[in-house]
Amino acid sequence: MCARSPIALPSCVVAIEFPDGFLWGVATAAHQIEGGNWNSDWWEFEHAPSTPVVEPSGDACDSFHRYPDDIRLVKELGLGAYRFSIEWARIEPEDGFFSRSALDHYRRMLGCCHEHGVLPVVTFHHFTTPRWLAAQGGWENAATADRFARFCERAVAHLGDLIGMGCTINEPNVASTLGYLLGTFAPGKKDLGAWGRASATYIDAHRKAYQAIKAGPGDFPLGATVAMDDWWAPEGCEEKLAAVRHSYEDIFCEAARGDDYLGVQAYSRLRLDEQGLPTGPEEGVEVLDMGYEYWPRAVEVGIRRAAEVAQVPIFVTESGIGTRDDGQRIRYLTEVLEGVGRTLEDGIDVRGYFCWSLLDNFEWNHGYGPRFGIVAVDRETQARSLKPSASWLGKIARTNRLDV
Numbered sequence: 487m488c489a490r491s492p493i494a495l496p497s498c499v500v501a502i503e504f505p506d507g508f509l510w511g512v513a514t515a516a517h518q519i520e521g522g523n524w525n526s527d528w529w530e531f532e533h534a535p536s537t538p539v540v541e542p543s544g545d546a547c548d549s550f551h552r553y554p555d556d557i558r559l560v561k562e563l564g565l566g567a568y569r570f571s572i573e574w575a576r577i578e579p580e581d582g583f584f585s586r587s588a589l590d591h592y593r594r595m596l597g598c599c600h601e602h603g604v605l606p607v608v609t610f611h612h613f614t615t616p617r618w619l620a621a622q623g624g625w626e627n628a629a630t631a632d633r634f635a636r637f638c639e640r641a642v643a644h645l646g647d648l649i650g651m652g653c654t655i656n657e658p659n660v661a662s663t664l665g666y667l668l669g670t671f672a673p674g675k676k677d678l679g680a681w682g683r684a685s686a687t688y689i690d691a692h693r694k695a696y697q698a699i700k701a702g703p704g705d706f707p708l709g710a711t712v713a714m715d716d717w718w719a720p721e722g723c724e725e726k727l728a729a730v731r732h733s734y735e736d737i738f739c740e741a742a743r744g745d746d747y748l749g750v751q752a753y754s755r756l757r758l759d760e761q762g763l764p765t766g767p768e769e770g771v772e773v774l775d776m777g778y779e780y781w782p783r784a785v786e787v788g789i790r791r792a793a794e795v796a797q798v799p800i801f802v803t804e805s806g807i808g809t810r811d812d813g814q815r816i817r818y819l820t821e822v823l824e825g826v827g828r829t830l831e832d833g834i835d836v837r838g839y840f841c842w843s844l845l846d847n848f849e850w851n852h853g854y855g856p857r858f859g860i861v862a863v864d865r866e867t868q869a870r871s872l873k874p875s876a877s878w879l880g881k882i883a884r885t886n887r888l889d890v
């Protein structure tokens with residue numbers, strides 16, 4: 487697939503036309519929007535006395551109950567796809583017990599997407615793990631890969647016929663690095679050995695889950711997503727940079743070889759010091775509420791790298807900005823999409839773009855501070871209200887083009 491080259495319009499506006507069938511969507515994750523996910527390791531982590539999480543998730547956006555409204559919004563905006571995750575801690579609340587009622591809940595969600603003509607994109611694991619499994623060593627324990635494959639097998643048996651596209655694991659590289667090396671995500675470890683073990687289990691789990699899901703009902707594209715960045719290190723530190731990038735990004739992209747696609751999720755730039763450790767933003771570069779740089783180029787860089795290493799079709803399965811300034815969001819997403827356009831012009835097989843996120847939601851250790859949504863959520867009443875970026879993105883999706 488190839489983007490038609492930018493065309494000059496009379497008013498000096500340039501349009502980027504996307505290929506026919508290019509998929510436009512929004513992404514969310516269960517723990518960040520459903521609310522009351524008390525049986526997961528994250529809930530426990532948020533409530534631990536020494537937690538680095540600034541506030542607990544609580545009722546989140548109550549999307550567990552309000553999903554019909556949220557899916558209707560996706561449709562009304564003109565977006566073709568909704569990416570959401572199914573919550574393992576609800577579906578398998580105890581080792582080996584699978585809740586029919588929880589599975590039925592997600593079946594209703596899938597049905598609701600179909601009623602609205604919205605393609606449901608299902609993530610099987612988005613950062614949260616049932617408490618019983620965390621107590622058995624979580625992702626440091628190699629046996630977790632088999633537990634995950636068993637969960638996927640049961641879930642797909644119940645849901646597979648309605649799934650439009652699947653994602654085994656969301657950003658395994660972030661889950662292992664923040665959870666086992668930096669300690670800011672559950673389970674809060676800071677241990678090099680644990681990081682290596684967790685990364686290996688995630689990769690093994692992806693492969694096993696891929697087989698299990700493919701063997702079940704339904705016939706949909708399946709892949710994983712990886713957090714990608716633009717990278718920088720001082721001159722002379724190229725080897726160090728390559729080594730860090732290899733263990734953080736490349737090994738996960740390599741694990742996607744042979745999959746139906748790879749999901750690229752990119753937000754900013756990672757700057758390293760001489761030791762190969764992350765250093766802060768560059769002076770003079772805008773800094774966002776997340777503490778990292780305003781760096782829309784990350785998506786283009788991520789697509790190019792992921793396509794080169796994984797050699798499979800690419801979807802941008804997440805891209806967005808945590809900001810209270812919706813004008814800044816539109817500016818950022820415009821620059822991102824210009825970058826996506828350049829990758830298409832170069833013949834890279836990019837098949838869709840999902841904005842993170844539909845709703846202002848629980849941003850993990852940052853709590854409810856950063857606002858990634860194109861739809862605002864009143865934290866008291868849960869009322870949803872569209873931001874200008876929502877109709878802006880909807881127009882791009884409906885016309886399949888961006889006027890810059």
Ligand code: GCO
Pocket residue numbers: 515518656657660713751804842849850858
């Ligand atoms: C991640 C996740 C999302 C985040 C989003 C914004 O990349 O951490 O997939 O859950 O909320 O990326 O930070």
